């Protein structure tokens with residue numbers, strides 16, 4: 524069985540990698556692509572690579588005119604909530620890679636997905652090391668008096684703090700609430716240390732990212 528996929532953010536850094544991966548998968552078929560700036564153009568021309576003969580659409584609603592089974596979203600925090608709720612409302616399952624959703628937005632999506640009986644897989648960072656860092660940090664936060672997240676990123680990174688750092692902060696806050704200044708962006712290197720502990724007793728987790 525072929526699973527029909529609509530890709531929101533098809534022209535972005537992640538989207539450009541997903542298009543050939545979808546083509547190579549064998550059981551996934553790209554049937555819709557969304558990007559505002561590339562709207563109306565053939566996807567293959569925009570990406571400069573072989574891809575299904577698709578015209579890029581300006582909005583998710585236009586792209587969903589072609590029937591699909593799954594929405595993959597790698598766009599921006601300000602667009603993803605609306606995209607996912609729209610897809611879920613149509614009974615379309617979602618894979619959400621876009622980072623930066625708040626806890627309230629995750630809960631809203633979760634409730635909508637359960638009510639509609641639709642699957643949604645959402646992870647603002649699918650990197651195995653980031654997932655492990657989050658899990659280890661949550662465990663550690665139960666046993667130490669305080670935590671802080673120091674994020675190091677390239678100067679041009681658009682979101683500060685990043686979605687990954689904000690999601691980690693929200694998860695740690697559910698374990699132990701600390702000062703709201705405990706997520707601090709630094710624009711220097713590509714390291715993302717999380718420090719847990721108190722005076723003279725600290726634990727540090729790092730998730731280096733190639734792109735930050």
Ligand SMILES: NC(=O)c1ccc[n+]([C@@H]2O[C@H](COP(=O)([O-])OP(=O)(O)OC[C@H]3O[C@@H](n4cnc5c(N)ncnc54)[C@H](OP(=O)(O)O)[C@@H]3O)[C@@H](O)[C@H]2O)c1
Nearest residue numbers: 532534535536537559560597598602620621622647648649
């Ligand atoms: N889960 C993970 O492991 C993981 C890994 C990497 C990145 N991310 C996250 O994934 C997201 C995308 O990352 P990226 O590096 O690919 O970003 P990017 O290069 O800036 O690409 C964003 C894409 O989304 C489209 N887009 C942006 N705003 C939109 C809107 N309002 N409506 C429709 N399309 C919109 C852009 O096209 P137009 O501007 O032309 O509309 C572009 O195609 C970010 O939130 C990033 O933090 C997650």
